[in-house]
Amino acid sequence: MKTIVTIFSVILIIHSPLAQRRRNRIQNSRNSNVPFFGIPTPPPLPPLQIPTLPALPSLPLWQPDQMDIFNSIQFELNKGWAMLEELQNQVLQNLRLPIHDSQRSVEYARPRKPKPQRQQNFYNIYRSLEKSYSGNSDVDELQGTTDDFDGRSLVAPGQYPHMAALGFLTTENRIEYKCGGSLISPYYVITAAHCCQVNGDTPVLVKFGIINLKDENENSEIPQTRIISEVILHPLYNTSLHYHDIALLRLQEPIVFTRFVRPIRLWALDRIPYPHVFTMGYGSTSFAKAPTNILTELDLTLVRLQECNQALPADESAPEGIVETQICAKDYVHNRDTCQGDSGGPLQLNLRRRSNRPGFRFYLVGIISYGEVCGSGSPGVYTRVSSYIDWIASIVWPEDFQNF
Numbered sequence: 026m027k028t029i030v031t032i033f034s035v036i037l038i039i040h041s042p043l044a045q046r047r048r049n050r051i052q053n054s055r056n057s058n059v060p061f062f063g064i065p066t067p068p069p070l071p072p073l074q075i076p077t078l079p080a081l082p083s084l085p086l087w088q089p090d091q092m093d094i095f096n097s098i099q100f101e102l103n104k105g106w107a108m109l110e111e112l113q114n115q116v117l118q119n120l121r122l123p124i125h126d127s128q129r130s131v132e133y134a135r136p137r138k139p140k141p142q143r144q145q146n147f148y149n150i151y152r153s154l155e156k157s158y159s160g161n162s163d164v165d166e167l168q169g170t171t172d173d174f175d176g177r178s179l180v181a182p183g184q185y186p187h188m189a190a191l192g193f194l195t196t197e198n199r200i201e202y203k204c205g206g207s208l209i210s211p212y213y214v215i216t217a218a219h220c221c222q223v224n225g226d227t228p229v230l231v232k233f234g235i236i237n238l239k240d241e242n243e244n245s246e247i248p249q250t251r252i253i254s255e256v257i258l259h260p261l262y263n264t265s266l267h268y269h270d271i272a273l274l275r276l277q278e279p280i281v282f283t284r285f286v287r288p289i290r291l292w293a294l295d296r297i298p299y300p301h302v303f304t305m306g307y308g309s310t311s312f313a314k315a316p317t318n319i320l321t322e323l324d325l326t327l328v329r330l331q332e333c334n335q336a337l338p339a340d341e342s343a344p345e346g347i348v349e350t351q352i353c354a355k356d357y358v359h360n361r362d363t364c365q366g367d368s369g370g371p372l373q374l375n376l377r378r379r380s381n382r383p384g385f386r387f388y389l390v391g392i393i394s395y396g397e398v399c400g401s402g403s404p405g406v407y408t409r410v411s412s413y414i415d416w417i418a419s420i421v422w423p424e425d426f427q428n429f
């Protein structure tokens with residue numbers, strides 16, 4: 026039922042008059058200086074039609090028990106349609122396409138090395154976040170992890186519970202998942218700024234807790250889908266450049282933390298003392314391949330900026346080269362790489378928890394930003410999360426941030 030409701034809501038969202046009006050407004054604002062996040066206007070959807078059952082044949086032909094059955098079918102049908110109508114009304118009332126805000130928290134926007142105490146500042150935040158989830162966080166290792174994904178391995182359900190898939194409204198009025206993101210609090214997902222304007226589309230929803238995006242009969246309680254209410258682009262992000270490629274998405278309703286959906290911690294130190302990092306996505310596993318739509322992960326090694334600058338060719342979108350607010354990483358051994366469709370997803374540390382506690386603790390160090398043709402052997406480039414820690418905290422945890 027949940028899946029049906031979700032699918033139905035999505036269809037309604039796409040076709041709702043409200044979305045339509047908003048689209049028109051966006052189209053109309055095209056000539057002014059408002060940033061354009063437009064979506065081509067789809068044809069309007071015909072109103073919901075409630076089928077009428079054929080009139081009953083004249084009574085003498087009917088046995089009394091047949092009448093009862095017929096009446097109860099009609100009753101259930103009407104009830105079903107009434108529920109659908111109610112659902113449609115609810116969706117229409119709640120629906121807004123996300124608001125785009127690129128001027129939020131401008132005073133903290135300037136990227137810089139985080140103050141040394143920042144990692145400690147987050148301690149209480151994470152402690153209370155983790156208190157709100159007290160389930161068992163062990164993940165069964167997936168048996169026989171396949172290697173069918175160009176050396177990337179399949180992620181087990183619950184293994185990376187912060188991983189988000191961003192759903193975009195396509196011109197054909199379908200939802201397509203084209204970017205990744207990471208859950209960092211009940212209300213916020215962090216992603217790449219360039220994902221918030223993919224081909225002029227805008228992400229409208231976020232899906233968590235799934236391994237296969239194409240799995241239509243996910244009838245479990247594991248996945249959680251949320252509508253995006255607000256897209257907050259970094260104030261210094263410029264669509265023609267690769268710098269400050271970071272954005273926050275505010276969810277309309279908070280995420281319920283479970284074993285399968287939970288936030289990742291931010292790495293708030295300038296130095297990343299471990300060279301071994303992990304990344305994942307639903308995207309292609311190599312250049313020009315279709316996205317897998319299945320969550321696969323790979324591990325990479327951090328590359329020093331100097332080496333990275335030598336390895337990457339000149340790029341007019343990066344006139345200053347790779348700078349300190351970015352991170353480079355590559356796979357020296359198998360030449361695996363992040364690729365199309367992975368953008369916005371996490372680059373993270375998987376640190377073993379202290380002795381006799383099972384599992385890992387994840388820290389987000391980077392956001393998948395861009396690269397050469399994937400697998401070309403040159404490093405991929407990631408936005409360095411620690412450079413933006415104050416901007417992020419001032420939006421996601423404004424009260425705590427005041428006491429930082």
Ligand SMILES: *[C@@H]1O[C@H](CO)[C@@H](O)[C@H](O)[C@H]1NC(C)=O
Pocket residue numbers: 263264265266
């Ligand atoms: C964005 O970058 C381009 C290329 O450097 C530059 O010409 C343009 O003025 C910048 N736009 C803004 C709004 O800063």
